[in-house]
Amino acid sequence: MANVDQPKIQGLPEEVRNVICNAQVVTTLAGAGRELIDNAIDAGATNIEIRLTENGVDILEVIDNGRGIDEQNFEFLAKKHCTSKFRDMKDFDNLDTFGFRGEALNALATFSKVIITTKTQAAPTATRLTFNLSNIEKKEKTAGKIGTSVAIHELFRTLPVRRHELSKNTKKEFVKLINTIQAFAFARPDIKFTCSNVIKGKKNPVLSTPGGKATLKDAISTIFGFRAEKDNLLQIFDTLPDSQIRKYCNITAGGDRQFEVLQIQGYISSTESGLGSHAPDRQFIFVNKRHVDYPEASKVINELYRAHNKNRYALYVLFVTVHPCEVHSFGLL
Template identity: 40%
Template sequence: MSEECTSEPAGAIRAIDEHSVHQICSGQVVLTLATAVKELVENSVDAGATNIEVRLKDSGAELVEVSDNGKGVEEANFEGLTLKHHTSKIRDFSDLIHVETFGFRGEALSSLCALSELMVVTCHESSQVGTKLVFDHKGNLVQKLPHPRQQGTTVSLQQLFYTLPVRHKEFQRNIKKEYAKMIHVLQSYCIISTGVRITCTNQTGQGKRNTILSTSGSQSMRDNIGAIFGPKQLQTLLPFQQVLPGDSVMDEYGLKDTDLPKQLFVITGFVSRAEHGVGRSATDRQFFLSTTVHAILLR
């Protein structure tokens, strides 16, 4: 009895079309709802906003919208706002070492264009009237209309991930987990963004819009912690006190003053008191920000 070969010869290797490449690569930049919100909030902070509103519909499955009162976008930058490899942050590779902002505005918006229906309403500080901008999935500007708005920018994402059917189905199925992760990420920005009022609301169906979290724009990180986790949490906090080693420690390790590095690092932040009933069994309230080094350990 002869055995028939059923395998087909491999097809010719061909280049993937540019549109599909952009979708696939963008899916590796914006992986989750949390990533999308993070990128938009960072853009608002980089734009000098003191008031940022995150509005969700159906926990972000239907709509994600981030609005701010930052500097806005100049008309000269409308065309390049969402194009790949377009940014105001660097001009060549060597500029990377000098970047002190959160990220590359154009790269994030380019990826979000490929994964959703993206619309921007912006009014630059030098403009008298705002502008509504609509982009296609390649980041090309397809519509520009006058639109009333005070200074700042609003970015709206409808149907996140719908251009990737398998990813979109998974996103819809796991929306509660995606939403919970997004809230945790947003909490970290609320805590560390002193002088910035951040509000997040969610609307389910045609129901009422509910406030999920908000800060008051205080200059104090401690106040921000209280706004997010409640005044009871503030009662358990102790600030970090960074001190140089004393004489006894110096003697124990045979060190001299000249052996100690000067300002090797600076760490500030808060930790919960080590008392019975104060701690937490989970690590969901531990936050670290690496600038100097900020640490928030609520446990």
Template identity: 30%
Template sequence: MSSIIQLLPDHVANQIAAGEVVQRPASVVKELLENAVDAKATDIKLIIKDAGKSLVQVIDNGIGMSVTDARLCFERHATSKIRHAEDLFSLHTKGFRGEALASIAAIAHVEQKTKQEQEELGTHIVIEGSKFISQEPAVLPKGTSFSVKNLFFNIPARRNFLKSETVELRHIIDEFQRVALAHPNIYFTMYHNGSEVFNLPNSNFRQRIVNVFAGKMNEKLVPVKEETEIVHIQGFIGKPEFAKKNRGEQFFFVNDRFIKSGYLHHAIMAAYEGLLKDGAQPSYFLYLNVPPNTIDINIHPTKTEIKFDDEHALYAILRSAVKHSLGQFNVAPVLDFDRDPNLDTPYQYQQKEAEYPTIQVDRNYNPFSDGSNNSESAKQKQKSTTSNFSFKKPDFQPSWESLYVGLDEINTNHSEITFENEAVSSSLFEETDTEQETKRTYQIHKKYIVSPIKSGIVIINQKRAHERVLYEEFLSNMTVHQASSQRLLFPLELFFSVNEVELIKEIQSSLENLGFIFDAIQNDSIIVSGLPVTITESQISIIFDDLLNDFQNGVGNDSFSQNDSIAQSMAKCLAVKTGTYLTEKEQESLVNNLFACKEPNVSPFQKPTFITMSVEDLDKKFTL
């Protein structure tokens, strides 16, 4: 029998490896940025076209590569970061895997330009689908430039699974922010379709955070610093009052590498215990430095999860450091770039003492004494104060009897008096007594609405019922494009991160169909000038926080699924909450609107809105 096991060709093996290494354009961005950082670059540019589908280019001014290295870096398991297996436990670099460039070259058109500082000429290499097209010397500046074009050109199935450009760009921004925050000493810039998205000059940790997330991030940060034999912790956490519902501003960096750790996140949440609302997530940007031999970063393909030798001690130290900073943030000086100098004390008044007002008290004044029992001193004082005035008692003293004098002489004929008939307007909910008894509603524990029906009673969950009513209303407005808007007297400006603004741009058309009016959408803020008629100005920030939280994991390309998600999120946010008192007419209106819906039986989240109990069911409860 012939052998059925054989070695795969290199280009096939590279394509299989690419399925693990390169999942989307953001994976290419991560690998190329990390290589540029390892090349000791001080200036890194990221250029994106069509959310990375057409072009991902990274240009750095690092040490560059020789002719041999430039060709060898595209081979499998080729790396300059490790030599022995023991090196995996003492890593100080990022891209040590040795499969990234080979995998990227197998599924895209790659163009590499690199030159070392001491060399006169650089190397220009073109690869298409693992095939070397050309390699020739070229006049180049110091550093390396990688251009990855037409990603997944030879794997159309993988290309079809990519999301919309807005979603893919959001993933690219995530990877860019993680590398940029970990290395504030490097100048980063990012361009998408010719427009600048980020311009981050080299700075300290705090200024890099403020530059990345813009808005009013500076006033939200509280410094954290702790040094022990196990770990050195520094960074910033957010004040509890600025906590959001999404986790977009939570970053752990271990030895300048971004990681995800549910265990360390639990330590942060334990430190915030009692300070956050339900469902709120604090912001944190924490940099942990630990000995490389105490961690294992080779346990996950994307290297975003690591294993610590002493997790319990690290948990306790991190929790204590955050709790200590939270206890001091009220007195800690925070640099405020937006301080208003008009509130400062004027220079000419800084050295002057305050002048206190003088108070004079009449110690002889008695509010309970009448004029006849005044003391002699009071009488003398009264004489002195009234000596210049004369008072004469009037001759005529009116009394209440005089008001009725001559009333009998008036001839009053009651038959001639006419009264205006008061028109009785019919009530909106006017019903007969019998009908009123059958349609009357009752609220129980400010949570359920009970209404009698012919066969028994119906018990309605007021929150779920209102969600269903709002959901169908919002979905109808977005589908038919007939929503009404109300203009704001003063446009409202809301601040968001760049990633959140990109998400708002993706759902902008759906929000406009719903009744929102946007004057401008900038890199770090949006200006809202109109709202749907059912939404108040105080609810805008809450609505956008919930929308961003629900869309954090991305939405589908289908416009209907996007509208459906928006309608669900807004219905959940604006629905009447449990514990809210409803008047009888509000209860009746909610019941009528619920049963006018297309699907009144379930909420938008497929949970029952009401239950019915027949008279027979009630009778069974009382049988012995």
């Protein structure tokens, strides 16, 4: 029998490996926005502005008034697995930052043009860094306030198929990004969020929250234009279940532990006629202030709500708080 040539297994070039791996880190416009806003919050920002051009397809820029980036850290920016927020495996149990992997900027710089402008309080001027892949291509001094701006030009430009999908579904992806920004605004009502979108040269305001001493209820009212006064929004308090609920949920003796280590707070719309939402797009669940997709909980909430208001979906913003090391034991993430 003739020998059949077998393809030789060989390692991929580093450039190809980087593109393949990084394409899995940031997969959507909303994902890119989330990573940049994570970094802004971790930098202590109290004002975060999101500027979009053509729904974010051309430019996605996040500007914050945080601490800025010290010059000694410039060489590590956009480098894979370089982060200031994580040191070893023990940190997994006590993470209190949003970003920590050190992969997002590296990924974005691999398949987009990235320009970072930053200034610390100690720096006399701001610095603008232009990246080529994960390397600084140009470094120049410029005018600027304390904080950081990260501008992503032509997201996914080195990934033709994904770039085409983003351009084709621009409105759908834009809505997902705005949903992500809204989630951040609920998680941090003390931060002022603003978002604008330039379409064909015209700047359009998209979102603005008060920040400062604003409460979660203020943020819900501002973003949804929802009448938060009176009983339109019902506040959810964390409390141990009474005897009737214990019996209904079959909670046995000693079963209180889950209620002691897991707390739930937030707001939900009243079941009165005319309240709630026409679609399930105003529903937000957070675990330790991070927005999560929790379809099982959403299904239960909607079923209970529609039993009393059958033509509407619940509007809710719920926060689950649990120690970081307990998150997976509750199946929350």
